[in-house]
Amino acid sequence: MAKSVLLLLAAVWLVWPATHLQRSVTAQGLETSDYLLGAGSAATAAEFETFEDALALLNSGGRGRGGRGGVSNLGGFRGLKDFEQFQAAYYYIGGSPRAYESSNPSQTPVPDGAERGLNYVPQPNDQKLCSTCVGQAVATAAQISLAYALRRPVEQLPVSPLSIYYCAQGGRTCLTGWDIQPALLQLENNPQLLLPKKCFDAANARDTEAELSDWSSTCATAAAGSTKPECKAITKEHPKYKCTYKSLSGFYQIQQAIRRSGAVITRIAMPDDFEVQFNHTKRFTSGLELPPYRFNTSAKVAYAHAAVITGYDNDNFTWMILNSYGRGDAADQTRLRGGVTADGMFKIYMGLAGVGTPEKSYAVLCQPAAGTTDNLHGEESWLQRHRKPVDDDGLPPGIKPEQQCYKYTAVTGDTVADIVDHFDLDIRAFVRKNADVVGELANLTFKWPMTLRAEELASVLRIVTTATEGVAKQAPFFACSYFEASGKEATVECNSVEAAENSACEAKGIVAWFAKESNVTTVDLSHNRLSGGLPVQLAAKWRNIDELLLSNNR
Secondary structure (H helix, E strand, O other): OEEOOOOOOOOOOOOOOOOOOOOOOOOOOEOOOHHHHHHHHHHHHHHHHHHHHHHHHHHOOOEEOOOOOOHHHHHHOOOHHHHHHHHHHHHHHHOOOOEEEOOOOOOOOOOOOOOOOOOOOOOOOEOOOOOOHHHHHHHHHHHHHHHHHHOOOHHHOOEOHHHHHHHOOOOOOOOOOEOHHHHHHHHHHOHHHOOEHHHOOHHHHHHOOOOOOOOOHHHHHHHHOOOOHHHHOOOOOOOOEEEEEEEEOOHHHHHHHHHHHOOEEEEEEEEOOHHHHOEHHHOOOOOOOOOOEOOOOOOOEEEEEEEEEEEEEOOOOEEEEEOOEOOOOOOOOOOOOEOOOOOOEEEEEOOOOOOOOOOOEEEEEEEEOOOEOOEOOOOOHHHHOOOEEOOHHHOOOOOOHHHOOEEOOOOOOOEHHHHHHHOOOOHHHHHHHOHHHHOOEOOEEEOOOOOOOHHHHHHHHHHHHHHHOOOOOOOOEEEEEEEOOOOOEEEEEEOOOOHHHHHHHHHHOOOEEEEOOOOOEOOOHHHOEOOOOOOEOOOOOOOOEOOOOEOOEO
């Protein structure tokens, strides 16, 4: 039976030709270049191929077509790390909701005492004609993250994008532009930039925009416009909020971050037909109700942009994006020819326009700073409400309080990914430790798309053997089929990490690689939904669960 360490394709990074870009501009605020945009688009397309392969494996019950990479990466295996990353991706994709949107109260975190979640997506910011999209995206992601952490309405936590943009080092003006990572680094090192909107007088900022003799004049004038005592009290030593950030390298990580903190900042290579597909007739319709942006072979990159991803739909391969062009129905909306929707949102098919570019997409995690009203003693009380220590009386036999056990009550809609994320666990380890609880599944059959040389077979087997050592009862092997002179099909097995011993498969050509183990289950996370309190039942074909192993605890 198939077991826990999936012997599947590794993360595939295809070599795509760099897209020729007609021009490179920063008109919407994201610094860029032809080289970076081309590389980003190619990496995004390659990541989508890998993501699509993982979904296909989930939907087919473990029968994959194999990596689509060239021989240079062994059909998908470049190394142990890539293989392990794909395992994690496969588990996460299967163990997560197939669709999620941070504005959907039926899916989002539930405040204490409430029966359902909140809409955590705020009204869209409007950058007007300025190149402040990075500041807008960073502020929006921070605002959503704070709302997720505190389980509070997002409207109660407005964050000023212009404070981040104008007051950070760099002397930016309306048309300067910025890039995502430098902006996040500034925010992490200078938490006082994260101001409520009421603490930054945007009107004063516009009045001083033309004054270039003093780079700090815009920020100083705007800050001085607020006379509220609570604003004056926000300093670098005593900030109101603190944020950290992390670069994301895969679609599954982006989806994980959206479920954990509500949004992910992404770069977008905006196509020149965006305003055509979202023309002026779409201004009064929600972007979630409109068809996604589609691939157009004649479209060229018009400008670089930054926005936030607030949701995804794996069945339809789409991202949900909150833009910074304001609401289409706003009285002061200047984009009357198109490019804006009623709620400032739009959908786009995965793999397009560089959305989710590996290493150019960022998760942001924000929380109230120690000493503030919401975190007076630095105890992070919002976490304690959701993760409660187990009392001595409630411990299972043999478990001691000092082992850091926690209560967790599963609710309808919880998934394996929810459990893993909640306790900051390694999902691969979680699957292995719970193998005896969830039952067994069918064998995996993985078809390779090419004939590998003997040394390539050995390299693949070496990688998989290393990853499955100590968990799989039977070592992985290749089953190579060929036709004899009589026309009869025959099969030969190759299972050695020594290239010379795999010559039989090299000569015959590979049709399929079968992974067979019988010790640790590969949990079919595609249907792995928890409901009610523990004990729970994962799926109809599995028996009831009495417990889940959380790290080393029960």
